[in-house]
Structures are given as structure tokens and as C-alpha cells.
Amino acid sequence: MDKTPTKDRILDSALTLFSEKGYDGVGVDLIAENAGLKGPSIYKHFRGKEDILDALIEKAESYYEANFGSQAHPGEMPSSMDELITLSLKRIEFTLSDPMIKKVRRMLTLEQFRSKRIAALTTKYSIDSVQGLYQRIFRNMMDNGILRETDPELLAMSFASPVSLLIRMCDREPERKREAMERIEEYFRFFAENNKKI
Numbered sequence: 001m002d003k004t005p006t007k008d009r010i011l012d013s014a015l016t017l018f019s020e021k022g023y024d025g026v027g028v029d030l031i032a033e034n035a036g037l038k039g040p041s042i043y044k045h046f047r048g049k050e051d052i053l054d055a056l057i058e059k060a061e062s063y064y065e066a067n068f069g070s071q072a073h074p075g076e077m078p079s080s081m082d083e084l085i086t087l088s089l090k091r092i093e094f095t096l097s098d099p100m101i102k103k104v105r106r107m108l109t110l111e112q113f114r115s116k117r118i119a120a121l122t123t124k125y126s127i128d129s130v131q132g133l134y135q136r137i138f139r140n141m142m143d144n145g146i147l148r149e150t151d152p153e154l155l156a157m158s159f160a161s162p163v164s165l166l167i168r169m170c171d172r173e174p175e176r177k178r179e180a181m182e183r184i185e186e187y188f189r190f191f192a193e194n195n196k197k198i
Contacts, residue, residue: 014026022111036071075087076138081196092184148196
């Protein structure tokens with residue numbers, strides 16, 4: 001018997017369905033059925049579909065910050081270029097492999113053209129948050145004499161942008177994950193060689 005708390009089962013069901021059919025293509029009854037519940041029982045836990053989406057976004061944000069990091073909570077700071085590469089590759093592997101994060105990214109991709117709110121969240125997660133995290137990491141590395149002194153915001157943009165393109169490629173063509181990881185590591189090494197403090 002599934003011992004997952006009912007609220008979490010509802011959120012897991014909603015995320016799976018939203019990532020497959022889009023937010024508008026899913027009703028509360030379908031979420032309930034997919035979670036092994038009767039439709040009305042969802043209202044014991046959530047006010048409706050919008051409330052489920054809000055809780056799902058909150059859960060995903062917390063989970064992503066705990067496992068990937070954020071500007072406010074960057075996690076371990078690299079003390080060398082090799083550590084920057086290793087820690088960054090772990091973040092990318094998490095992003096490409098974690099089932100929840102893959103579903104969230106797919107849901108955001110589907111819904112970004114239908115909802116201004118989701119469009120803003122997509123920009124926040126795929127651009128602003130990642131660049132903010134690396135801006136903080138790079139500022140720290142500059143302060144510690146590891147990276148050459150330059151604009152950390154622009155450096156974060158140049159670091160994250162090619163990776164984002166390859167992640168999107170993997171979303172469309174998952175069979176190319178190994179190729180993408182090899183290209184990302186190659187790019188990280190190129191970046192490190194060209195930005196280390198001499």
C-alpha cells in the first residue's frame with residue numbers, strides 16, 4: 001500500500017498530468033483519479049486546481065533550492081576551477097536526471113505561452129535564478145583570487161547560456177544526454193581556462 005501522504009500524492013499526480021497535458025487540459029477529478037482518490041476528497045487538502053498549482057510551485061522551489069542551490073543559498077563554494085567544474089556538473093546531472101525537476105521544466109515549457117504567471121516563473125527558474133547563483137559564486141571566486149576580475153553578472157550569463165541550450169536539447173531529445181554532458185564539461189573546461197586568474 002502507498003504510504004505517501006495524500007497531499008503529496010495529489011501534488012505528484014498534478015505535476016505528472018500538468019507536464020503531459022498542460023494545466024488547462026487537466027481537471028480536479030482527473031488529478032484525484034490519478035492519485036487514487038475520489039474527486040471531492042481533494043477539497044479536504046486544496047481549495048481547487050489553482051491552489052494545487054501554488055503548492056506545487058512552492059514544493060518545487062524548495063526542492064530545487066535544496067538540491068541545486070540559489071543566490072541566497074549557494075551551497076558549497078568552489079575553491080578551485082576544478083571544483084567549479086565538478087560542482088557544476090553535479091548540478092547539471094541533477095537538472096537532467098531528477099524526475100520531479102524534469103516534469104516541472106516540461107510543465108513550464110508547455111504553459112509559458114498560455115500564462116503570464118508561468119512565463120514569469122519560467123524566466124525566473126531557467127535564467128534569473130541560475131545566473132544569480134553563479135553571479136554569487138563567481139564574485140566569491142574573484143574575491144578569493146581564483147577567477148580574473150570582471151563583471152560577475154555577465155560572466156554568469158556567459159557560463160549559463162550554452163548549458164541552458166543543451167538542457168533544452170536534452171528535453172527534446174533525451175537520448176542525447178551523454179553527448180550534452182560531454183559538451184557541457186568541455187565548455188566548462190574552456191570557460192575555466194579562459195577565466196582563471198593568471
